[in-house]
Amino acid sequence: MSSYWRKVDSKCVVCRSAVGKIVIKSGKIVVEEYFDNWGCWKKVPQQSEMQVLCRVCQKQTGKQQRKHRQNNLAQE
Numbered sequence: 001m002s003s004y005w006r007k008v009d010s011k012c013v014v015c016r017s018a019v020g021k022i023v024i025k026s027g028k029i030v031v032e033e034y035f036d037n038w039g040c041w042k043k044v045p046q047q048s049e050m051q052v053l054c055r056v057c058q059k060q061t062g063k064q065q066r067k068h069r070q071n072n073l074a075q076e
Contacts, residue, residue: 005029005048012054013042014061019052 004027011018019039021032029050039058042051053061 003027003048005050007047007049009051011052012037012039012057013051014057015054017054019054022052 005024006027008022008024008029010020010022017037018035019037020034023030023032037054037056039053039055042053043049044051
């Protein structure tokens with residue numbers, strides 16, 4: 001079963017820089033072009049929406065998650 005997407009944004013959810021030309025056609029996500037700063041997809045939990053991250057913001061959020069995880073392990 002595939003998802004029927006209702007919303008997708010072609011700008012980074014954090015810094016709002018354009019990451020590509022992305023549209024929805026008949027409920028499917030269609031990528032017409034990726035820009036150089038393309039990062040990754042991020043599904044919105046419990047909704048049929050997809051967000052994107054640019055390469056820089058993806059790297060920063062990954063570092064923050066690793067640091068948070070290490071702090072939690074150190075506290076245990």
